[in-house]
Amino acid sequence: MNSETPILEIKNLRACIDxxxxxxxxxxxxxxxxxxxxxxxxxxxxxxxSKVVAGHPAYKILNGDIxxxxxxxxxxxxxxxxxxxxxxxxxxxxxxxxxxxxxFLRLAYNSKLKSQNKDEIDPIEFFSLINKKLQIIxxxxxxxxxxxxxxxxxxxxxxxxxLQMALLDPELSxxxxxxxxxxxxxxxxxxxxxxxxxxxxxAIILITHYQRLLDYVKPDYIHVMQDGKIVKTGTAELAxxxxxxxxxxxxxxx
Amino acid sequence: xxNQSNKILNTDITKLVNxxxxxxxxxxxxxxxxxxxxxxxxxRLISQKKNEPEFLLNFRLxxxxxxxxxxxxxxxxxxLSEIDYQDIIYYSAPKQKKxxxxxxxxxxxxxxxxxxxxxxxxxxxxxxxxxxxAVFDSVSIATTFQEELAEYGVIFCSISEAVQQYPKLxxxxxxxxVPIGDNYFSALNSAVFTDGSFCxxxxxxxxxxxxxxxxxxxxxxxxxxxxxxxxxxxxSQVSYLEGCTAPQYDNNQLHAAVVExxxxxxxxxxxxxxxxxxSGDNKGEGGIxxxxxxxxxxxxxxxxxxxxxxxTGSAITWKYPGCILAGDNSQGEFYSVAxxxxxxxxxxxxxxxxxxxxxRSRIVSKGISTGKSKNSYRGFVNIxxxxxxxxxxxxxxxxxxxNLSNANTFPFISVQNSATKIEHEASTSKIGEEQIFYxxxxxxxxxxAIELMISGFxxxxxxxxxxxxxxxxxxxxxxxxxxxxx
Numbered sequence: 001m002n003s004e005t006p007i008l009e010i011k012n013l014r015a016c017i018d019x020x021x022x023x024x025x026x027x028x029x030x031x032x033x034x035x036x037x038x039x040x041x042x043x044x045x046x047x048x049x050s051k052v053v054a055g056h057p058a059y060k061i062l063n064g065d066i067x068x069x070x071x072x073x074x075x076x077x078x079x080x081x082x083x084x085x086x087x088x089x090x091x092x093x094x095x096x097x098x099x100x101x102x103x104f105l106r107l108a109y110n111s112k113l114k115s116q117n118k119d120e121i122d123p124i125e126f127f128s129l130i131n132k133k134l135q136i137i138x139x140x141x142x143x144x145x146x147x148x149x150x151x152x153x154x155x156x157x158x159x160x161x162x163l164q165m166a167l168l169d170p171e172l173s174x175x176x177x178x179x180x181x182x183x184x185x186x187x188x189x190x191x192x193x194x195x196x197x198x199x200x201x202x203a204i205i206l207i208t209h210y211q212r213l214l215d216y217v218k219p220d221y222i223h224v225m226q227d228g229k230i231v232k233t234g235t236a237e238l239a240x241x242x243x244x245x246x247x248x249x250x251x252x253x254x
Numbered sequence: 255x256x257n258q259s260n261k262i263l264n265t266d267i268t269k270l271v272n273x274x275x276x277x278x279x280x281x282x283x284x285x286x287x288x289x290x291x292x293x294x295x296x297x298r299l300i301s302q303k304k305n306e307p308e309f310l311l312n313f314r315l316x317x318x319x320x321x322x323x324x325x326x327x328x329x330x331x332x333x334l335s336e337i338d339y340q341d342i343i344y345y346s347a348p349k350q351k352k353x354x355x356x357x358x359x360x361x362x363x364x365x366x367x368x369x370x371x372x373x374x375x376x377x378x379x380x381x382x383x384x385x386x387x388a389v390f391d392s393v394s395i396a397t398t399f400q401e402e403l404a405e406y407g408v409i410f411c412s413i414s415e416a417v418q419q420y421p422k423l424x425x426x427x428x429x430x431x432v433p434i435g436d437n438y439f440s441a442l443n444s445a446v447f448t449d450g451s452f453c454x455x456x457x458x459x460x461x462x463x464x465x466x467x468x469x470x471x472x473x474x475x476x477x478x479x480x481x482x483x484x485x486x487x488x489x490s491q492v493s494y495l496e497g498c499t500a501p502q503y504d505n506n507q508l509h510a511a512v513v514e515x516x517x518x519x520x521x522x523x524x525x526x527x528x529x530x531x532x533s534g535d536n537k538g539e540g541g542i543x544x545x546x547x548x549x550x551x552x553x554x555x556x557x558x559x560x561x562x563x564x565x566t567g568s569a570i571t572w573k574y575p576g577c578i579l580a581g582d583n584s585q586g587e588f589y590s591v592a593x594x595x596x597x598x599x600x601x602x603x604x605x606x607x608x609x610x611x612x613x614r615s616r617i618v619s620k621g622i623s624t625g626k627s628k629n630s631y632r633g634f635v636n637i638x639x640x641x642x643x644x645x646x647x648x649x650x651x652x653x654x655x656x657n658l659s660n661a662n663t664f665p666f667i668s669v670q671n672s673a674t675k676i677e678h679e680a681s682t683s684k685i686g687e688e689q690i691f692y693x694x695x696x697x698x699x700x701x702x703a704i705e706l707m708i709s710g711f712x713x714x715x716x717x718x719x720x721x722x723x724x725x726x727x728x729x730x731x732x733x734x735x736x737x738x739x740x
Contacts, residue, residue: 054695058687082697094692097683098710107706108696115697147710164696 005032006070007172007203008053013064015052021062022048024228030172033200037214038207039239040225041247046207047091049225050174054088055081068172083115087170089161091177091207096148101160104148105130109167133166137193155186162193173197174205179213191216211243224250281366281390287476288345294318297445300345304414304448309425317434317444324438330601331630331662332570334543335506342508343476344446385410387451387467389480394449399463408492409454410465413481416452423454427485431514431551431578439510439545439572443479447512450480455490455521464720466495477508484514486521488554493524493720506534506569511546519554519581524562526719531567536625538597541569548575552584555610560587562718565600574632576605579613579641586615589715594627594659603633603650603664608641608674617648620712623659630662639670647677653711654684655704 008030015023022045030036038046052059053066055078065072073081096104102123109129110120121129131141137159149157158178165173175194179187194217198204206219214222214236222239224232224247232238232250242249288299297318301311326337385399387410394412403410409420417424434444451467469480486492509531515523525548534541544567550559561575577586588604606615615635623629631650638644652661663680685707693703709716 056691078691078694079697079699082695088695090692090695094689096689096692096707096710098713099706100710103706104696104698107698107702111697111699111702168696 006030007032007068008205009065009067009070010053011065011067013052013066014062015048015059016062017048017059022059022228023052026064026229028223028230030203030205032203034221035198035204035206035217035219037219037222037239038205038225038230039209039222039242044225045228046225047176048228050088050176050205050207053081053174054078054086079111080115082168082170083112085169085171087165087168087173089158089165089173089175089178091180093149093152093157093161095150095152097150099148100144101146101148102127102130102144105144105164105167108164112168130167133163136166136196137162138189139163154181155183158182158190159186159193162190162197166193166197171201172203172205174207176207177209178206179208179210187213188216211239214239226250286345286347287343290343291340292342292344292446296344300446300448303345303347304417306417307421307425309421310417310428313429313434314445317441318446320435321438321441321445324435324441326438330572330632331628331664332572332599332601334570334599337506337508337543339442344479345448346476347448385463385465387412387465389449389451389467389469394451403461403463406459406462407456408459408461409452411452413447413450413452413483416483420452420454423485424452424483427483427514427516428481429514431516431549432512432547437547440512440547443481443510443512443547446477447479447481450482450511450513451484451494451496452482453484453492453494455484455486455492457487458489459487460490461492464493464495466497468497477510479509480511482511482513483516484523484525485516486518486523486557488519488521490518491522493526495526495528495720497528497530506540507542509542509544509546509568511548513546513548513575515550515559517550517552517554517557517559517581517584520556521554522558522560523550524560524720525550525575527561527563527565528719529563529565529567529571533567533598534569534596536596538569541598542567544568544571544573546571546573548573549605550575550577550586552577552579552581552586552610552613554584555581556583557581558585558587560585560589560718561604562589562715563591563602564715564719565590565592565602568600569598571598571600571602573602574605574634576607576634577615578607578609579615579644580609581613582610583612583614584610585613587718588615588617588619589718590619591622591712591715592620592629593622594624594629596625596627598625598627600628601630601632603631605634606636606646608635608637608644608646610641612643613641614644615646617646617650618714619648619650620715621650621652621661622655622708622711623652623661624655626658626660628660628662630664632664633666635665635667635676637669637671637674637676642671642673644671644674645676646674648679650678650680651711652680652682653708654682 006029010026010028013023013026014021040046061074066074068084106126113120139159149160178190219236222234223230288296297314301314385403387394387397397411432440435441453465455461484494515525517523531542531544552559559577565571575588579586586606592600592602594600603619604617617633619631621629621631633648635646648665650663654661661682665678667676669676690700690703
């Protein structure tokens, strides 16, 4: 296996928003074929981490580097990072009035094709492609004609994120609390979707608060983030321990 | 949302929306001009130059007298520098041979001008299904497809020509929908109007072509005072479109038009505007003052008048196309997209006056403001005590881009009988940083993202435009919003 080929390397990363430092000397390496889970208390910097990797303009990098397949992406625009194969499933997917889900998905897909100098596909071709993907997350085609996330239930929004992931086929997917607010059936569908999608040449980062998701999607590593850095790394067992003892327990053993 | 990222977003969008104005050139041509300034003699001189019958001279003089007694209204949400009416040229016409027999006699420089604007007047290139009347400063240059239309009994010509050829129709209808003293600018227009279009659709005829007038202001000091009159007789149908551009000058030019529509029993008039006058530079210098009175009279039963406008230009836009729904079961519609940028100000909306029974009206207004611009919707819905069963639906949506633009809605509704149904919806939304980031994260560029959101926002209005012009409107908005990002 390619277990020693890193997709993402984060080195000594410090990042701030509005002059408040959120990430403080973060180090993390993710290899191909691996699923990592990042856990940690509220406000520890998990969502900031995901947005910084995706290139959100509100965050400023103070120090360190982010390498994707060995190359620094710090200078790249968010859409270029997306084209390279970095995907972020949003914790709160954004509603876009007046834009149909189908148009949005097709434009995203074609933008990626265009960045790879491939021919864009027409709406009819796209329709058959997206219909196959819809089955992965068990959604009806009517879902496509609605406006992006507008009036979607919490579960539908999260499923829409997974649909986009399946469509864009990224190498690295960061799923920011994709499990929060889901009922048990939706959680199962989404977990199945993630497992079907996962492949040896890909990597996934799950940001979550709960052990529950990790029962369905088995991570190779679990990291605990606290105050802007990784304070502990372990195997799947660590999540169970955390569930029982809470984050305070980690502070004590420090 | 954070300040820092907003700054980033605003600069990107500013770059995106600040495309240079494409139609800012001027044409050098020999002109016949009446010295600037306005008095009774100038009014007489205009009438004389146009060889008008007595009733029209009297119409003008009456209007001038009325205008002298009126004050410029101040209720609109507009800031404007005072207009010096003595510093405006009221008549400017390209010099040409007396009577043009064909387009071959039109000054090639003029044909070129319109060609550059994308309006082809020559036989080979013109659109096959659109008849065009081209107005340059104060006069109509040419009208295409006149003979073809005449076979159907449709009259489509400049209003000056109509005054000569069909004085009875002019005398009967001119000023019946917008009376001389209706407002300050309509009074001014009635005194000094120089040209515009005239359409007459006889009983039972469905006009076989789209009719269109293209207005071009060229002279730096000139005002344009156009007058358009459309009459649709019983059971007739017509679709009409006007387009407007002007050169880029650093002073403000005045454009005060009056448009009157009359629909008799079962007649249907669709009037569309794509307005792209020069809007001034990014510091707010220059640009057209666009003060327009447009009104349709649904006098016949089951008649219908529909206004669609895409307003992207002008330093100031001040217009409220409306319908007087006098005939029973008559219908009025107003669909509008107004885009303002930099220091542009738009105060626009509609008036629907319900008089007949079971009259229906529908207002859909979409305002997009970016830069430091101001965009206001002002509407008036009046349901008369006799208008039993009347219905109105109004929808006003505002979209803000960036943090410095401004949107207002002033709906005024007056209902005088209880057997009516009124609905009003309003919304304000903003293209926010998080929405844009969502697009970007999915690999979609900023340009495409904004284009997609704007076209989604305007869809309801664009579908109302005639097919040939829906594309043009889409292009026009993209032009204003397209740019050099990345």
